Amino acid sequence: xxxxxxxxxxxRGLLKFKSNQQKIWGVLIFLSIVTTIEVGLGILKPxxxxxxxxxxxxxxxxxxxxxxxxxxxxxxxxxxIRDERSGLKNSIVLPLxxxxxxLIFILILEADYIFDVMDIGFVSWNF
Amino acid sequence: xxxxxxxxxxxRELWGGGAKPFSASYGKIMMxxxxxxxxxxxxxxxxSYGFSRFKNINSWPIADEVFTHFPFLxxxxxxxxxxALMTFILIxxxxxxxxxxxxxxxxxxxxxxxxxxxxxxGGAIFVGSQAWEWKNFIKGEYGALETKGGQILQFVNLExxxxxxxxxFAIGINSERKTHKSNIGLWYQNEKTLPKITVxxxxxxxxxxxxxxxxxxxxxxxGQKTLLSRDEAIxxxxxxxxxxxxxxxxxxxxxxxxxxxxxxxxxxxxxxxxFSGVVINIIIFFNVxxxxxxxxxxxxxVEKVGLYWHFVDLVWVFVFTFFxxx
Numbered sequence: 001x002x003x004x005x006x007x008x009x010x011x012r013g014l015l016k017f018k019s020n021q022q023k024i025w026g027v028l029i030f031l032s033i034v035t036t037i038e039v040g041l042g043i044l045k046p047x048x049x050x051x052x053x054x055x056x057x058x059x060x061x062x063x064x065x066x067x068x069x070x071x072x073x074x075x076x077x078x079x080x081i082r083d084e085r086s087g088l089k090n091s092i093v094l095p096l097x098x099x100x101x102x103l104i105f106i107l108i109l110e111a112d113y114i115f116d117v118m119d120i121g122f123v124s125w126n127f
Numbered sequence: 128x129x130x131x132x133x134x135x136x137x138x139r140e141l142w143g144g145g146a147k148p149f150s151a152s153y154g155k156i157m158m159x160x161x162x163x164x165x166x167x168x169x170x171x172x173x174x175s176y177g178f179s180r181f182k183n184i185n186s187w188p189i190a191d192e193v194f195t196h197f198p199f200l201x202x203x204x205x206x207x208x209x210x211a212l213m214t215f216i217l218i219x220x221x222x223x224x225x226x227x228x229x230x231x232x233x234x235x236x237x238x239x240x241x242x243x244x245x246x247x248x249g250g251a252i253f254v255g256s257q258a259w260e261w262k263n264f265i266k267g268e269y270g271a272l273e274t275k276g277g278q279i280l281q282f283v284n285l286e287x288x289x290x291x292x293x294x295x296f297a298i299g300i301n302s303e304r305k306t307h308k309s310n311i312g313l314w315y316q317n318e319k320t321l322p323k324i325t326v327x328x329x330x331x332x333x334x335x336x337x338x339x340x341x342x343x344x345x346x347x348x349x350g351q352k353t354l355l356s357r358d359e360a361i362x363x364x365x366x367x368x369x370x371x372x373x374x375x376x377x378x379x380x381x382x383x384x385x386x387x388x389x390x391x392x393x394x395x396x397x398x399x400x401x402f403s404g405v406v407i408n409i410i411i412f413f414n415v416x417x418x419x420x421x422x423x424x425x426x427x428x429v430e431k432v433g434l435y436w437h438f439v440d441l442v443w444v445f446v447f448t449f450f451x452x453x
Binding site for chain 1: 148149150151156159162163166167170171174175177178179180181182183184185191206207208211214215218219221222224225226229232274275276278345350366433434437438440441444445447448451452453
């Protein structure tokens with residue numbers, strides 16, 4: 001791939017880089033900032049974010065969201081998905097985007113059900 | 128004649144069918160499909176971790192209390208700092224890898240060599256760090272008692288509200304009990320090495336010191352582990368059947384045993400990926416030095432192992448979130 005074939009803009013064209021190397025360092029800085037925010041939140045654990053939202057702490061939702069953001073930039077800019085044809089892009093991303101949420105949905109729902117059974121059941125698990 | 132040379136150059140990039148699907152090479156697409164399937168394997172692991180966690184949502188170990196070590200800082204409670212450092216190391220080695228790929232596009236052999244070397248070093252540091260994490264996890268810190276139902280009882284000193292190691296308060300009892308070996312018994316059976324301390328010794332030490340109480344696995348409303356009152360604790364300690372020090376696949380002093388199992392399997396599987404990535408990187412590194420890709424006319428091989436290496440980084444981002452942050 002020649003230099004001209006790299007797409008050098010990130011954040012939907014908000015930030016444009018002059019060369020591919022510059023883009024790499026830019027993405028590194030962005031990923032480092034996100035990781036620092038994650039670690040900072042994990043250490044501080046602000047009281048505001050400890051409220052429950054959809055049966056999980058708000059803080060945990062933020063962690064998961066930031067993780068997906070990081071994963072997006074690793075795949076798009078380090079693994080050059082941004083530069084691939086849309087056919088290849090879709091055949092990589094779509095199976096994962098469809099299968100993973102499905103697996104999460106069925107297993108977490110089942111786990112929640114088992115928790116209820118063990119919690120309100122007549123069998124003691126703690127003896 | 129010139130025309131023939133040109134078509135030959137182009138044909139080298141074509142697949143067997145005479146076309147170039149997705150305008151990508153065969154090797155690159157197959158690497159991508161391997162990554163997709165491997166991503167689903169990791170998904171299986173992480174989602175089953177989520178399953179076990181939601182199943183035991185009110186008694187799961189709190190990661191901040193498990194991973195508290197930092198090299199050279201003994202006895203200082205430093206949750207997560209070391210894993211955060213590991214994350215930075217891995218992201219950085221990902222950057223040097225992508226810079227190597229970029230240098231490869233410019234056919235710059237010396238730069239590719241240099242960046243590949245940095246990537247290998249980063250990967251090696253990461254694997255070493257993970258081994259160190261495992262060592263601390265396996266060794267354990269405070270020790271605990273295990274009950275008949277498989278629950279873990281940890282000990283807290285009420286004077287300073289801190290965890291106390293069972294070795295610090297157990298009172299020694301002279302006992303005849305020795306590790307059974309196959310050569311001294313009637314049956315050709317042996318047993319695992321006995322813990323240094325027995326349940327009786329821990330019990331005796333616990334009853335002698337009124338400042339101690341038990342911390343159970345249960346998580347209370349405020350997100351902390353539940354402390355028993357002294358009376359409850361004295362009653363509860365009779366349930367104990369064994370001493371647990373550290374963690375393995377069967378016993379786990381930090382709480383639910385599944386936590387240790389998933390820790391070993393997921394970080395182990397990921398660590399194995401990093402290790403094999405380092406080995407592949409070393410092979411490619413020597414190929415670069417030998418000029419294999421210079422002769423071939425392109426550095427696509429670096430790009431392909433680069434994809435694998437970034438994938439390993441990508442997985443770590445998720446493992447980091449679900450094991451240490453959430």
